[in-house]
Amino acid sequence: MKKLFAVTLGILTAFGGFVDIGDLVANALVGARFGMSLAWVVIVGVIGICLFAEMSGRIAAASQRPVFDLVRERLGPRAGLVNLGASFFINVLTLAAEIGGASLALELATGVNYLLWVPGVALVAWLVMWRVKFETMERIFGLAGLALVVFAVGLWLLGPDWGRLAHQVTHPPSDEGVPTYWYYAIALLGGAMTPYEVFFFSSGGVEERWTRKDLVTSRANVFVGFPLGGFLSLAIAGCAATVFLPVHAQVDTLGQMVLPVGLGLGQVGLALVIFGIFAATFGATLETALSSGYTLSQYFGWQWGKYVRPRQASRFHAVVLVVTIVAAALVLTTVDPIKVTEYSLVFSAAALPLTYLPVLMISNDPDYMGDQVNGRFSNALGTVYMVLLVVVAVAAIPLMLATKAGQ
Amino acid sequence: MSQKARTLHAQLHLLDRQVVHAGDGRLVCKVDDVELAAGEDGRPYATAILSGPLALGPRIGGVAGRLIVATTELFRPEERPAPQRIPMALVSEIGSAVQVSGDPPEAALERWVREHLIAPIPGSDGGGEAQDGGDEEPPAPRPSAEPEDGNRTRLAPLLGRRVLDADGAPVGQVADVQLTQDGPLLEGVQNAFQVSGLIVVPRHTGQLFGYERGPGGQAPALVKTIIRRLHRGSRYVAWPQLASPLPDTGPIRLSARLAELSSLAELYERDTAG
Numbered sequence: 035m036k037k038l039f040a041v042t043l044g045i046l047t048a049f050g051g052f053v054d055i056g057d058l059v060a061n062a063l064v065g066a067r068f069g070m071s072l073a074w075v076v077i078v079g080v081i082g083i084c085l086f087a088e089m090s091g092r093i094a095a096a097s098q099r100p101v102f103d104l105v106r107e108r109l110g111p112r113a114g115l116v117n118l119g120a121s122f123f124i125n126v127l128t129l130a131a132e133i134g135g136a137s138l139a140l141e142l143a144t145g146v147n148y149l150l151w152v153p154g155v156a157l158v159a160w161l162v163m164w165r166v167k168f169e170t171m172e173r174i175f176g177l178a179g180l181a182l183v184v185f186a187v188g189l190w191l192l193g194p195d196w197g198r199l200a201h202q203v204t205h206p207p208s209d210e211g212v213p214t215y216w217y218y219a220i221a222l223l224g225g226a227m228t229p230y231e232v233f234f235f236s237s238g239g240v241e242e243r244w245t246r247k248d249l250v251t252s253r254a255n256v257f258v259g260f261p262l263g264g265f266l267s268l269a270i271a272g273c274a275a276t277v278f279l280p281v282h283a284q285v286d287t288l289g290q291m292v293l294p295v296g297l298g299l300g301q302v303g304l305a306l307v308i309f310g311i312f313a314a315t316f317g318a319t320l321e322t323a324l325s326s327g328y329t330l331s332q333y334f335g336w337q338w339g340k341y342v343r344p345r346q347a348s349r350f351h352a353v354v355l356v357v358t359i360v361a362a363a364l365v366l367t368t369v370d371p372i373k374v375t376e377y378s379l380v381f382s383a384a385a386l387p388l389t390y391l392p393v394l395m396i397s398n399d400p401d402y403m404g405d406q407v408n409g410r411f412s413n414a415l416g417t418v419y420m421v422l423l424v425v426v427a428v429a430a431i432p433l434m435l436a437t438k439a440g441q
Numbered sequence: 442m443s444q445k446a447r448t449l450h451a452q453l454h455l456l457d458r459q460v461v462h463a464g465d466g467r468l469v470c471k472v473d474d475v476e477l478a479a480g481e482d483g484r485p486y487a488t489a490i491l492s493g494p495l496a497l498g499p500r501i502g503g504v505a506g507r508l509i510v511a512t513t514e515l516f517r518p519e520e521r522p523a524p525q526r527i528p529m530a531l532v533s534e535i536g537s538a539v540q541v542s543g544d545p546p547e548a549a550l551e552r553w554v555r556e557h558l559i560a561p562i563p564g565s566d567g568g569g570e571a572q573d574g575g576d577e578e579p580p581a582p583r584p585s586a587e588p589e590d591g592n593r594t595r596l597a598p599l600l601g602r603r604v605l606d607a608d609g610a611p612v613g614q615v616a617d618v619q620l621t622q623d624g625p626l627l628e629g630v631q632n633a634f635q636v637s638g639l640i641v642v643p644r645h646t647g648q649l650f651g652y653e654r655g656p657g658g659q660a661p662a663l664v665k666t667i668i669r670r671l672h673r674g675s676r677y678v679a680w681p682q683l684a685s686p687l688p689d690t691g692p693i694r695l696s697a698r699l700a701e702l703s704s705l706a707e708l709y710e711r712d713t714a715g
Contacts, residue, residue: 097537099459106471107457108650111500114457165564335459335471335492336551345565346467348555355558391664395650398660401454402537413661420664 041254045262047176048255052263053270054318055135056128056225056382058311059375061267062291064218065274066283067210069202073268075219079226080264082419084256086390089397089412090232091252094239097402101236101393102332108392117388118333122326124385125230127378129322129361133159134371135315138288143308149366156362159319163354168241168340175317181310186269188298188307194276202275217437220430221376224383226264227423230325232389237328241341246406273298286372323361327354376439384430386423394420446623449634451475451596453617453650455535460490463533463540467579470548472539473497475596476526477636483686485594486624486633489526490539493548496524500597516549525582529634530627549582594689603692604641604678606699612676613643615693619677639678639693640705644671676702 064072090101102121106114137151162171206215244252273294278285285291292311296304324340327350331338338350365371394416397408408416434440449455460469473496477485498509514522527545534540559565596618604612617640624633650668682702684694695702 099537103459110452111457111473111497112502115501115505164562165567332459334497335468335473336548337468343566344562345555345560348559349551351565352554352558394661394664408661417661417663420661 037250041251043173044251044255045259046180047173048259049176049262049266050179050182050314051172051176051317051321052260053179053182053266053314054128054228054321055131055315055371055375056228056379057263057267058135058270058291058314059372060218060222060225060379061270062274062285063376064222065271066278066285068206068215068218069275069279070199070268070271071202071204071206072215072219072222073203073271075222076226076264076267076271078422079223080261080267081415082223082422083227083231084260085412085415085419086227086393087232087235087260088253088256089393089408089416090236091239091244091256092249092406093393093397093402094236095244095246095249095252096404096406098240099396099402100240100328100332101232101389102329104392104396105389106333108395109388113388114333117385118329120381120385120388121229121233121329124228124378124381125322125326125329126357126361126364127374127381128228128230129319129326129357130364130369131371131375131378132315132319132322133361134365134374135288136312136319137365138371139308139312139315142289142292143305143312148371149368152362152365155316155319156358159316159323160355160358163320163323163340163358164344164351168238171320171340172238172317175313175320178313179310179317181306182266182314184295184299184303184306184310185266185273188295188303189269189272189276191298192273192276192294194272199272199275202279207279211437213433213437214440216429217380217433217440220383220426220433221379221440223426224379224381224386224430226267227386228379228382229385229389230322232393233325233328234321237324237332237339241339243341249406288372323354323358326357327351380430380434380439384427387420387427390423391420446621446632448622448637449535449620450640451618451620452600455539455620456597458535459538460492460527460545461538461540462545463542469527469541469545470525471497473524474500477594477596479592479594479686480625480633480635484624484635484680485687486635487529487596487620488593488627488633489528490532490541491524491526491595493524495522496595499595528627530630544580546582547579552582594687599639599687604639604695605692606695606702607684607697608699609694610699612678612695612699612702613641613674616640616642616672616675636687637680639683641676641678641702642672643674643676672705675705677705678702 061076093104094100105117109117133152133155134148136155137148140146140151140155141148239248239252270291274285274291277294277297278290283290288311292304292307295307328338330353331347331350336349337347339347344351396402398413400407455475456472458472460472461467462469470492472490473493474491475487476489476491478488480486494509494513498506498513500506501509525546525548527541531541531543532539533542599615599618602615604615606612618636619638619640620634621637622632622634624635627633678695682695682697684696687693
């Protein structure tokens with residue numbers, strides 16, 4: 035019974051924690067411009083993140099080694115450093131976007147300009163990372179993120195023409211160019227498969243001292259929690275497709291993104307969705323800031339983690355602190371957080387293979403895995419995804435330049 | 442030793458692995474490089490794990506690597522600073538992590554950051570679960586110098602060196618160094634890992650990932666095929682096939698001809714048969 039409770043709690047946490055500012059922005063933008071015609075990308079992305087998160091969770095449980103250890107070990111110091119630079123840069127961008135997102139949610143709730151909220155959000159986030167236990171931290175914000183379910187409820191109450199939504203799945207709107215379509219496909223994939231998710235997931239497994247016995251928990255989180263999160267992403271796109279696509283409105287503020295829920299559910303819905311967005315982006319703020327510390331520490335072999343006292347992992351905590359300050363400063367330059375998100379998604383997509391290739395290799399290595407090596411199915415699917423990710427990585431930046439970032 | 446001595450490939454199994462303290466699970470450092478000393482017959486054996494920027498920098502190479510080394514040297518008080526070393530005699534296990542016992546000194550940067558930034562912040566002592574013996578601070582960083590006795594070299598500079606056969610024809614470059622645990626006794630506790638062979642690849646085609654050394658369990662077929670294809674024609678050079686003990690610089694010369702060298706697939710078959 036206790037086990038069942040733990041597994042359920044884990045699933046709910048993964049569900050509520052899945053959506054972050056990247057998923058939110060990408061899905062709302064795409065829903066408004068392309069209807070449901072890119073829904074397949076969300077599904078491809080969710081299957082991909084499930085596949086690689088399961089592998090990295092299994093590695094963490096079998097060998098207590100988190101993902102960036104593997105990156106350094108398999109790619110060597112030079113390629114590892116390139117990956118570290120890229121991942122760290124993307125992490126800081128994403129962190130800035132998440133802090134901005136949480137502040138924008140507070141602006142929607144209070145009417146006070148988001149820039150005034152930024153220092154407070156950053157400070158509270160750092161305090162949580164400094165003091166709160168890892169498990170407590172992950173649970174609270176994961177569960178609070180469940181409020182985003184109102185996107186699904188809102189979509190239901192909006193009473194869209196389901197037939198038309200289904201029709202959109204196979205028929206992209208004819209007034210958008212083909213390169214733009216693919217550009218947004220890549221952004222969506224970057225949103226669903228952001229590398230920090232596996233850095234955080236596997237380091238979290240080590241923080242919580244997973245052993246082989248916890249494989250059930252890990253798999254339940256991944257195979258039930260993540261797809262439910264993906265379903266929420268689709269609901270966000272569906273809301274935007276129902277409200278904005280028919281009137282050809284562009285979505286470029288957070289206020290517009292929550293509008294469909296308000297239309298469907300009224301004030302209560304609006305309050306809930308703003309709360310949900312705040313919880314999701316604040317939770318992701320913690321995840322990205324910690325991931326910056328994880329990647330750097332794991333590359334250089336420093337003591338890291340919240341399972342030891344801060345003074346025992348000084349370099350790790352110093353990185354987390356500095357990164358939080360830098361990201362907050364970046365938002366305070368008044369750069370548009372939504373734009374930052376869009377760019378970080380595309381850069382993420384370009385960096386994907388560097389992270390996922392070592393994961394695929396190590397999960398086949400009996401040195402690490404013992405008898406928990408990949409089966410044929412994981413390997414076959416993993417290989418298909420590697421090919422896909424390489425294609426995406428090569429295409430991402432040229433497409434961004436060619437479409438002027440989706441204009 | 443009654444059973445077959447353990448064989449490792451330095452690049453694949455040792456370099457870049459996490460070093461963990463066997464007692465309290467503390468993360469110590471990475472295996473940034475391995476220190477070698479020449480044995481009686483000139484065969485090098487591993488004496489210590491080297492870590493820290495002074496070991497990592499030269500491996501990264503280029504501008505970034507030189508910057509790492511130069512910055513570190515700037516802040517080190519010693520005349521000729523050397524990387525931190527952990528004697529191989531303290532290594533108790535080499536697996537997905539390298540377990541060491543004893544009292545490895547703390548990194549200077551960790552201590553500096555703690556004293557000047559982290560410890561002054563209230564609450565730096567709370568949260569987290571104390572590890573076993575976690576209340577004791579690890580020993581202070583100590584100046585490290587190359588050991589006095591004899592010439593010590595490093596393992597990483599062997600990687601990438603050109604290899605010429607008996608006729609002076611190029612064989613390729615060193616991709617990995619095979620170590621066998623049959624060297625001299627280290628402080629009376631365990632045999633040293635001794636260089637027993639080189640893995641030589643014909644082209645500069647990047648890192649070996651272990652797939653070229655036989656199946657070794659499951660593998661994603663396409664990735665394996667691509668990597669094997671890139672490294673086709675890879676050879677194994679046994680220690681007796683070297684013309685002289687490893688030179689410090691310049692190409693490594695063999696006493697055997699290219700055609701006499703065994704391919705990597707044969708190495709694998711021999712390993713499983715033995």
